Amino acid sequence: MGRVTTIARRTFLIGSVAVAGGVAFGAYMYKRPGENPLMADLEEGEAVITPYVKIDAEGVTLITPRTDLGQGAYSVQAALIAEELDIELDQVRVDPGMPSPAYYNTALSEEGAPFRSTDESFMAESVRGVMDVLMKFLGMQVTGGSTSVPDGYEKLRTAGAVARETLKAAASQKSGVPVGQLKTAKGAVQLPDGSQLTYVELAPVAATIRPVTNVTLRDPSEWRLLGKPMRRHDIVAKSTGTLPYGVDFKVDGMVHATVKLNPRQGGAMNGFDASAAENMRGVKKIVPITGGVGVVADNTWRAIQAANAIEFDWGPAPYPPEMDGHWEALGNSFNDEQIEARNRDDGDVETALAGADVIEAEYRAPYLAHAPLEPISAIVKVEDDRVDVWTGTQIPRFVQGNVAKLTGVAFDDVYVHVLYVGGSFGHRLEDEVVKQAVEIAREMKGTPVKLTYSREEDMIHDFPRQIAMARGRGVVKDGKVDTYDLGIAMPSVIASQMGRQGLSLPGPDTQIIAGAWEQPFAIPNYRMTGYRAPELAPISSWRSVGASSNGFFHDCFLDELIVAAGADPLEERIRLMWHDNSRKVLEAVGEMSGWGSDLGPKRGRGVAFCMSFGVATAEVVEVTDTDDGIKIDKVFVAAEVGRVVDPVNFDNLVKGGVIWGLGHAMNCEITYSDGIAEQDNFHAFEGMRLYQCPEIEVRGLENGSKIRGIGEPPVPPAAPALANAIFAATGKRIREMPFNKHIDFV
Amino acid sequence: MKLTVNGQDHEVDVEEDMPLLWVLRDELGITGPKYGCGIAQCGACTVHVDGVAVRSCQLPVGAVEYEVTTIEGLGTPDALHAVQAAWVEHQVAQCGYCQSGQIMAAASFLETNDDPTDADIDVAMSANLCRCGTYPRIREAVKTAAKNLRSA
Ligand code: FES
Numbered sequence: 071m072g073r074v075t076t077i078a079r080r081t082f083l084i085g086s087v088a089v090a091g092g093v094a095f096g097a098y099m100y101k102r103p104g105e106n107p108l109m110a111d112l113e114e115g116e117a118v119i120t121p122y123v124k125i126d127a128e129g130v131t132l133i134t135p136r137t138d139l140g141q142g143a144y145s146v147q148a149a150l151i152a153e154e155l156d157i158e159l160d161q162v163r164v165d166p167g168m169p170s171p172a173y174y175n176t177a178l179s180e181e182g183a184p185f186r187s188t189d190e191s192f193m194a195e196s197v198r199g200v201m202d203v204l205m206k207f208l209g210m211q212v213t214g215g216s217t218s219v220p221d222g223y224e225k226l227r228t229a230g231a232v233a234r235e236t237l238k239a240a241a242s243q244k245s246g247v248p249v250g251q252l253k254t255a256k257g258a259v260q261l262p263d264g265s266q267l268t269y270v271e272l273a274p275v276a277a278t279i280r281p282v283t284n285v286t287l288r289d290p291s292e293w294r295l296l297g298k299p300m301r302r303h304d305i306v307a308k309s310t311g312t313l314p315y316g317v318d319f320k321v322d323g324m325v326h327a328t329v330k331l332n333p334r335q336g337g338a339m340n341g342f343d344a345s346a347a348e349n350m351r352g353v354k355k356i357v358p359i360t361g362g363v364g365v366v367a368d369n370t371w372r373a374i375q376a377a378n379a380i381e382f383d384w385g386p387a388p389y390p391p392e393m394d395g396h397w398e399a400l401g402n403s404f405n406d407e408q409i410e411a412r413n414r415d416d417g418d419v420e421t422a423l424a425g426a427d428v429i430e431a432e433y434r435a436p437y438l439a440h441a442p443l444e445p446i447s448a449i450v451k452v453e454d455d456r457v458d459v460w461t462g463t464q465i466p467r468f469v470q471g472n473v474a475k476l477t478g479v480a481f482d483d484v485y486v487h488v489l490y491v492g493g494s495f496g497h498r499l500e501d502e503v504v505k506q507a508v509e510i511a512r513e514m515k516g517t518p519v520k521l522t523y524s525r526e527e528d529m530i531h532d533f534p535r536q537i538a539m540a541r542g543r544g545v546v547k548d549g550k551v552d553t554y555d556l557g558i559a560m561p562s563v564i565a566s567q568m569g570r571q572g573l574s575l576p577g578p579d580t581q582i583i584a585g586a587w588e589q590p591f592a593i594p595n596y597r598m599t600g601y602r603a604p605e606l607a608p609i610s611s612w613r614s615v616g617a618s619s620n621g622f623f624h625d626c627f628l629d630e631l632i633v634a635a636g637a638d639p640l641e642e643r644i645r646l647m648w649h650d651n652s653r654k655v656l657e658a659v660g661e662m663s664g665w666g667s668d669l670g671p672k673r674g675r676g677v678a679f680c681m682s683f684g685v686a687t688a689e690v691v692e693v694t695d696t697d698d699g700i701k702i703d704k705v706f707v708a709a710e711v712g713r714v715v716d717p718v719n720f721d722n723l724v725k726g727g728v729i730w731g732l733g734h735a736m737n738c739e740i741t742y743s744d745g746i747a748e749q750d751n752f753h754a755f756e757g758m759r760l761y762q763c764p765e766i767e768v769r770g771l772e773n774g775s776k777i778r779g780i781g782e783p784p785v786p787p788a789a790p791a792l793a794n795a796i797f798a799a800t801g802k803r804i805r806e807m808p809f810n811k812h813i814d815f816v
Numbered sequence: 817m818k819l820t821v822n823g824q825d826h827e828v829d830v831e832e833d834m835p836l837l838w839v840l841r842d843e844l845g846i847t848g849p850k851y852g853c854g855i856a857q858c859g860a861c862t863v864h865v866d867g868v869a870v871r872s873c874q875l876p877v878g879a880v881e882y883e884v885t886t887i888e889g890l891g892t893p894d895a896l897h898a899v900q901a902a903w904v905e906h907q908v909a910q911c912g913y914c915q916s917g918q919i920m921a922a923a924s925f926l927e928t929n930d931d932p933t934d935a936d937i938d939v940a941m942s943a944n945l946c947r948c949g950t951y952p953r954i955r956e957a958v959k960t961a962a963k964n965l966r967s968a
Pocket residue numbers: 850851852853854855856857858859860861862871872873874
């Protein structure tokens with residue numbers, strides 16, 4: 071146990087180990103040796119680490135454990151290592167690696183602990199520490215919560231630095247030149263006489279010496295790669311159609327399959343008649359699986375055609391069949407017994423409300439599909455003593471465990487090969503597709519089965535974003551916001567999600583009020599209450615999770631109060647803000663947008679602020695009320711991320727997040743009728759199209775002490791900024807997403 | 817039946833009504849064209865037939881009379897087409913899944929209009945969905961590609 075305590079106290083330890091033909095650098099493992107997939111050939115008791123850098127005869131490989139979902143995670147992680155290692159990005163190979171418990175994600179747990187990201191007191195830090203340990207033991211190699219950059223920021227740079235210094239020591243030993251006279255650049259140690267020893271040449275020596283772990287990370291002012299525009303390593307492949315995504319991947323001897331599942335999510339299959347499908351061309355096998363059937367054919371299209379020809383007898387949905395039932399369940403949840411969390415209760419809200427002129431409003435946010443453009447897929451090959459899985463996933467360790475359970479094959483004999491994905495937005499935190507592929511493939515032992523969902527199956531069985539409702543009450547006094555009381559009701563996303571993994575949630579689900587309770591406003595009477603609604607349709611994390619609905623609720627109701635107070639929306643938010651770095655974000659969008667200048671007739675601008683995932687983000691949206699509907703003209707975004715590690719990617723991700731937030735707010739929802747999602751393809755779930763896309767100006771602020779990820783934080787302020795702008799232009803206050811239920815868009 | 821793709825002749829034994837997309841992907845192993853919706857809503861499957869952008873998920877292979885070009889035939893990593901070069905320069909892709917279709921749509925459009933206005937670009941490129949929201953960079957890249965094509 072001594073070891074574990076040490077590691078729990080320190081964040082991580084970087085060391086080295088010999089591997090066939092070379093050396094690997096990475097984080098020490100604290101679990102049993104056999105679990106590290108790249109170290110399988112080592113003897114018990116030998117140094118065991120989870121590698122981030124591997125150098126052997128084939129060259130230098132950087133191993134980047136966080137899945138790349140399109141957010142550029144592989145490139146950023148590789149750059150973090152390469153910065154300290156003194157190697158160019160075109161000199162390395164990037165490999166997502168095999169799942170391993172030492173790739174635990176330390177930043178994710180921070181969001182679950184009940185302290186505001188602005189609260190860096192000793193207490194908050196220490197509770198985060200406890201959560202961190204918990205995450206380690208869960209072995210959660212999870213990509214999510216905008217954590218790839220914060221998680222790797224120190225770990226990966228340290229791995230690069232340890233590798234560099236150890237290679238220098240090896241070069242010194244080999245050449246006799248003292249370490250102090252050696253330099254490193256471009257993947258080699260440079261000797262004073264102008265000659266060089268490449269890392270590849272040095273690897274065998276480096277493997278035999280004690281790693282140099284006493285390293286100091288370079289100051290950002292010395293960075294070569296980080297903080298500067300860099301070319302993503304996959305950009306050429308992604309521009310030439312040569313990058314194989316999960317859905318493109320091929321394995322020798324592979325057959326193609328699809329599934330047809332009860333469209334009432336989680337409902338039973340009572341029976342089916344496949345007589346029409348059985349004889350269709352190319353059909354090889356029809357396999358009943360949990361909640362539906364799998365159809366195996368020699369071609370994906372034939373499998374889908376055959377699946378559509380099967381007649382089913384489906385059981386009822388395990389949730390209310392119509393939307394009224396869902397909204398009613400939420401509406402009934404605002405009571406003391408269902409309080410999940412009240413992390414904020416400043417001043418005396420009840421007294422302030424009593425007898426005052428109370429402003430009240432109710433807000434709603436619908437279910438939403440993730441609908442990444444690539445439909446989900448997985449290839450599985452089951453053999454007696456080994457299973458291989460090829461898929462794009464954010465949770466490779468869970469996949470490994472679930473496959474072991476389903477097949478009876480030992481955990482260590484399940485190999486998960488993580489592939490590129492065409493978007494996720496949280497969809498790939500689920501692994502039903504893998505389980506279904508296993509159910510089919512174990513009936514065809516030795517044959518790799520590729521399961522591809524049709525778009526319709528993908529959208530209907532997408533575990534959607536939570537449905538949510540909020541009720542606000544407030545009082546304004548002397549032109550200022552005086553009292554703000556917000557209750558939010560939703561089912562627990564995290565409980566639904568963890569439930570599918572057989573885990574229960576240890577403690578309250580803070581996502582129910584995430585994006586609302588931790589907003590750094592100093593309102594005299596300020597209360598945020600989360601109510602846990604009963605489980606309804608199964609739900610899952612959707613880009614920015616709780617904040618995706620709550621950012622809208624919190625900011626729009628604040629806007630209503632500010633308008634009622636007769637104050638300026640931006641100035642009053644700034645006045646109320648107690649947190650300096652958040653205030654700077656508001657000031658930045660004010661300056662960028664020329665807040666206060668005259669926009670002309672039929673135009674309006676709205677501002678919104680949301681702190682989520684530790685990132686203070688403010689957005690200003692400008693709209694025109696045209697004869698054909700609302701046109702979104704411009705968006706200004708400022709976000710405080712501590713440090714912008716990759717500026718091009720930062721800009722791209724922020725713009726993408728804004729478009730995501732605006733597009734879904736405009737026109738997307740999943741609704742159930744007869745228990746079945748009514749939207750099954752992009753004609754009914756459109757999002758934003760290019761012609762609707764506003765000009766977007768982005769600024770990253772670097773005043774904070776912590777490095778933060780940017781994948782999710784631009785999403786929550788987008789919808790409220792748009793709603794507030796529509797109010798400014800038209801006088802119409804929209805309190806329900808999607809907004810096109812209430813107003814037309816161009 | 818016979819099919820010419822990227823200058824190469826193929827003999828395929830499939831149903832006439834199988835969409836070209838699936839013949840390319842599953843029969844010929846050409847996976848640059850992507851499956852996104854199957855109902856002409858997203859454009860991920862865009863290829864050129866006789867130089868014109870079409871939705872290969874909607875085109876029965878039996879109806880294909882002319883040569884097919886996919887993203888793989890437009891240009892290669894070593895010899896990028898002007899549109900692909902612009903896409904690389906602007907680092908358009910996020911997940912990249914829609915980009916084969918975006919690039920094929922842009923290449924065909926710029927053949928007919930090499931000096932497009934912003935409004936022209938909006939019209940030409942709005943049938944292609946990007947869930948990652950790369951639209952601002954697509955606009956920039958189309959303009960750069962147009963400029964480079966004009967001066968070529
Ligand atoms: S797959 Fe053809 S348009 Fe979407």
